[in-house]
Amino acid sequence: MATSPALDVPAEPPAKRRKVSPEPPGRNDTLAATAASPPAVADLAEQLDEQERKKYVKGKKIGSGQYADVFSAHLVTNPTKLVAIKKIKVGPEVKEFGISYDSLREIKFLQELDHPNIIKLHSVFSTKNQNLNLVLEHLPQGDLLKLIQDSQGITYTPADIKSWMLMLCRAVYFCHANSVLHRDIKPNNLLIAANGEIKLADFGLARAMADPFQPMTYNTITIWYRPPELFFQAQHYGGAVDVWSVGCVFAELIAREVMFRAWPENEINMVKIICEKVGTPTEDNWPGVSKLRGYVTPGDVVPLRPREEWLANFRAIGDIGVDLLIKMLTLDPRQRLTAEGVLRHEFWTANPRPSRLEDLPRKGGGVEAMGESLKQRGGELPRDGGGAANGRADRVARKIDFGNMKK
Amino acid sequence: MSPVSKRDPRLGGGGGGGPDGELHTVMRGLSLQAPMPTDTGPAEVCPVCKSSRYLNSSLRFLVNPECYHKMCESCVDRIFSHGPAQCPIPGCRRTLRKHRFREQTFEDIQVEREVDIRKKVQAVFNKREEEFEGLREYNDYLNDVEDITFNLVNNIDVEETGRRFEAYQKANEKEIEENAQLAQQEKVSFSAMQKAERQQARERRDAARREENDERREVEENKRDVLNRLASGADAETVAKEGQQVQLKKRMDRQAATERQRQLQAASDSRNGSSNFVVKGLKAKQKAEPEAPIDPFGGIRIASKYFTLQDHYVWEGIQDTQKDVKHIAGGYDVRDYTHRSLCAAFSGLGVFIADEMTERDRATQDSEAIGTVRADIGLKDSLMADPL
Ligand SMILES: Nc1ncnc2c1ncn2[C@@H]1O[C@H](COP(=O)(O)OP(=O)(O)OP(=O)(O)O)[C@@H](O)[C@H]1O
Numbered sequence: 001m002a003t004s005p006a007l008d009v010p011a012e013p014p015a016k017r018r019k020v021s022p023e024p025p026g027r028n029d030t031l032a033a034t035a036a037s038p039p040a041v042a043d044l045a046e047q048l049d050e051q052e053r054k055k056y057v058k059g060k061k062i063g064s065g066q067y068a069d070v071f072s073a074h075l076v077t078n079p080t081k082l083v084a085i086k087k088i089k090v091g092p093e094v095k096e097f098g099i100s101y102d103s104l105r106e107i108k109f110l111q112e113l114d115h116p117n118i119i120k121l122h123s124v125f126s127t128k129n130q131n132l133n134l135v136l137e138h139l140p141q142g143d144l145l146k147l148i149q150d151s152q153g154i155t156y157t158p159a160d161i162k163s164w165m166l167m168l169c170r171a172v173y174f175c176h177a178n179s180v181l182h183r184d185i186k187p188n189n190l191l192i193a194a195n196g197e198i199k200l201a202d203f204g205l206a207r208a209m210a211d212p213f214q215p216m217t218y219n220t221i222t223i224w225y226r227p228p229e230l231f232f233q234a235q236h237y238g239g240a241v242d243v244w245s246v247g248c249v250f251a252e253l254i255a256r257e258v259m260f261r262a263w264p265e266n267e268i269n270m271v272k273i274i275c276e277k278v279g280t281p282t283e284d285n286w287p288g289v290s291k292l293r294g295y296v297t298p299g300d301v302v303p304l305r306p307r308e309e310w311l312a313n314f315r316a317i318g319d320i321g322v323d324l325l326i327k328m329l330t331l332d333p334r335q336r337l338t339a340e341g342v343l344r345h346e347f348w349t350a351n352p353r354p355s356r357l358e359d360l361p362r363k364g365g366g367v368e369a370m371g372e373s374l375k376q377r378g379g380e381l382p383r384d385g386g387g388a389a390n391g392r393a394d395r396v397a398r399k400i401d402f403g404n405m406k407k
Numbered sequence: 408m409s410p411v412s413k414r415d416p417r418l419g420g421g422g423g424g425g426p427d428g429e430l431h432t433v434m435r436g437l438s439l440q441a442p443m444p445t446d447t448g449p450a451e452v453c454p455v456c457k458s459s460r461y462l463n464s465s466l467r468f469l470v471n472p473e474c475y476h477k478m479c480e481s482c483v484d485r486i487f488s489h490g491p492a493q494c495p496i497p498g499c500r501r502t503l504r505k506h507r508f509r510e511q512t513f514e515d516i517q518v519e520r521e522v523d524i525r526k527k528v529q530a531v532f533n534k535r536e537e538e539f540e541g542l543r544e545y546n547d548y549l550n551d552v553e554d555i556t557f558n559l560v561n562n563i564d565v566e567e568t569g570r571r572f573e574a575y576q577k578a579n580e581k582e583i584e585e586n587a588q589l590a591q592q593e594k595v596s597f598s599a600m601q602k603a604e605r606q607q608a609r610e611r612r613d614a615a616r617r618e619e620n621d622e623r624r625e626v627e628e629n630k631r632d633v634l635n636r637l638a639s640g641a642d643a644e645t646v647a648k649e650g651q652q653v654q655l656k657k658r659m660d661r662q663a664a665t666e667r668q669r670q671l672q673a674a675s676d677s678r679n680g681s682s683n684f685v686v687k688g689l690k691a692k693q694k695a696e697p698e699a700p701i702d703p704f705g706g707i708r709i710a711s712k713y714f715t716l717q718d719h720y721v722w723e724g725i726q727d728t729q730k731d732v733k734h735i736a737g738g739y740d741v742r743d744y745t746h747r748s749l750c751a752a753f754s755g756l757g758v759f760i761a762d763e764m765t766e767r768d769r770a771t772q773d774s775e776a777i778g779t780v781r782a783d784i785g786l787k788d789s790l791m792a793d794p795l
Pocket residue numbers: 017062063064065066067068069070084086119136137138139140142143188189191201202204
């Protein structure tokens with residue numbers, strides 16, 4: 001499993017999860033070893049599992065992906081403490097190695113990363129038939145994709161976009177600062193917490209940044225969000241790959257459509273659409289690009305798209321926002337902003353101010369109704385109907401505003 | 408009736424000397440002593456120069472909240488234009504300043520004074536409903552504030568109340584200022600709402616004034632009633648007795664209210680276990696200052712205090728990487744590697760085993776169930792802060 005059999009296999013369509021080759025083992029093999037450890041240890045592990053499993057009451061299924069089903073659950077001891085249990089489906093590699101690689105990555109990185117905009121992993125347990133269960137923070141408000149797609153029901157403002165993007169960028173900066181590449185940033189992996197916070201989730205494709213000359217797979221990141229260097233089969237890359245994906249999410253939030261939606265979804269078409277929309281990668285705008293193994297560009301060279309064109313397409317976010325977008329979707333990964341550079345961009349502190357969490361639009365129940373119910377304080381009952389304001393005046397001790405009686 | 412003949416004995420006209428003469432600093436510039444009653448003379452005559460509104464219809468009367476003695480505008484100009492001077496009303500030796508004279512808003516000088524006190528109290532006790540855990544706690548607070556106000560208005564424990572007032576003000580300086588600013592902002596941004604509120608306030612004020620007039624009329628009617636009955640030949644003794652009873656009842660009512668107030672105060676004192684004002688039921692402060700500038704990093708910066716990253720390191724592997732076009736063109740940044748290596752090298756330095764043990768115990772279930780080891784990450788120096 002040192003060399004990856006999947007490296008030269010064309011990517012599967014984005015709707016389905018790519019089965020990425022196992023990364024060079026490194027720290028992971030201790031995990032695999034534990035899972036297939038001798039019976040004496042297994043007994044103890046089983047006991048601990050049992051203990052952990054019994055802490056939760058599993059509820060209904062709230063989502064399902066290519067490699068996992070997600071259930072809502074709550075603590076036995078406290079039914080108001082909700083969690084999400086992600087039950088990893090048993091795949092072929094489980095039979096071989098005793099555990100799935102995706103879940104290994106997810107567990108490994110989520111344990112390391114503690115940040116308000118990264119989903120929290122509370123604990124892990126397994127069941128008899130080697131099924132892994134991840135106990136995750138409960139995020140009941142769906143994902144960003146649902147908001148983007150509900151163009152009938154949900155409108156949002158540039159300030160909302162800024163707020164969501166800022167939370168995403170903080171999460172990505174935090175990953176990179178801790179030497180973790182996420183490699184699957186896209187709107188449906190950005191979940192929304194009850195308070196409106198964005199949480200970067202699904203670390204199934206994450207990996208630690210590689211050492212020099214240690215190859216990484218280029219067959220990663222959902223194809224529409226994949227940067228050009230990976231289409232050119234670069235095997236040594238860095239945080240810039242995630243920044244490209246973040247740029248795609250940014251553009252998608254503004255335009256409400258996928259920025260690089262190649263159809264059919266294959267590498268050739270993706271390179272074509274990137275050339276059309278950004279410009280053709282050449283030695284001029286990207287020194288060294290022609291030396292990359294997979295470097296091919298279709299037909300005539302398209303010059304880099306002028307700023308005016310970007311401005312025309314993304315007018316809604318304003319000049320400063322467009323400037324940031326251009327710098328995230330820069331072809332040459334070395335010229336692309338780093339996650340830290342992104343946070344240093346003036347966009348965040350310029351007007352408008354990013355929306356506050358409680359002002360962000362949410363899905364379901366109509367924006368209005370949602371907004372109302374969320375303004376209530378925790379554990380507070382709705383105030384009795386219509387005359388909230390009037391009813392209150394009666395119940396509050398008389399308080400006359402003497403400050404206003406005289407100028 | 409001479410304007411000074413019926414001065415309220417509590418006024419302690421001794422000025423600087425007497426125990427009442429020195430106002431508590433908090434209330435400096437606001438007389439806590441009840442001023443002399445209003446009915447000290449025809450409202451149209453200046454007690455200082457005796458000018459009368461009959462002769463001069465443009466005559467304006469002013470009061471100074473230091474002592475609430477009324478005098479005409481030209482007297483104020485004459486006496487105080489050259490600097491602070493003593494109140495010309497005999498027996499009152501307070502030092503007054505011209506800029507503090509103003510027109511009386513309320514006919515009744517007591518009401519005038521109460522409004523001043525209320526304004527002062529409200530400027531300090533300016534907590535907002537949303538700071539409290541619930542409506543109940545907020546109401547309790549309003550009740551406490553009302554107690555304080557009542558004490559000040561009715562000269563109950565003035566010294567002590569003033570001291571505690573000041574202690575509270577000092578201890579809460581920052582919050583008071585913040586809330587004042589918040590209120591100011593709201594005033595600006597919701598001027599329409601303010602207008603409506605001002606309208607309401609005016610209505611309430613009118614209502615208060617009406618109430619007061621009613622009360623006064625009642626007293627007068629009562630008096631007239633007594634006189635009428637005496638005039639109509641009723642038994643003087645009975646009438647006098649009845650009159651006394653009415654008066655007595657009123658006094659008792661007032662005394663009872665005062666007493667109740669004292670008891671409440673005592674109760675709340677013992678409840679608080681201290682003689683200072685303690686506001687209870689406040690929500691734990693968690694809301695960020697609404698206008699604090701945005702920190703894009705959200706208070707989290709990953710930087711090590713143990714090393715500074717260099718652009719160049721003399722080590723073959725690194726130099727080769729920097730020369731290798733496939734690394735360069737793919738966006739591989741060797742600084743990520745050097746940074747990570749340095750982090751790993753220094754990661755033991757800021758770690759205190761005891762802290763780590765606590766941390767681990769807290770998160771036991773995370774790692775032990777599957778037997779992983781928490782990897783070293785350069786998080787020791789990061790700082791968390793509220794989002795957005
Ligand atoms: N913590 C959570 N709280 C609430 N819902 C969740 C949570 N985690 C996941 N879900 C729901 O379950 C779905 C699948 O989760 P997830 O993306 O982690 O699985 P996956 O197998 O990696 O899916 P895919 O590969 O298709 O993206 C999500 O789209 C989301 O709707």
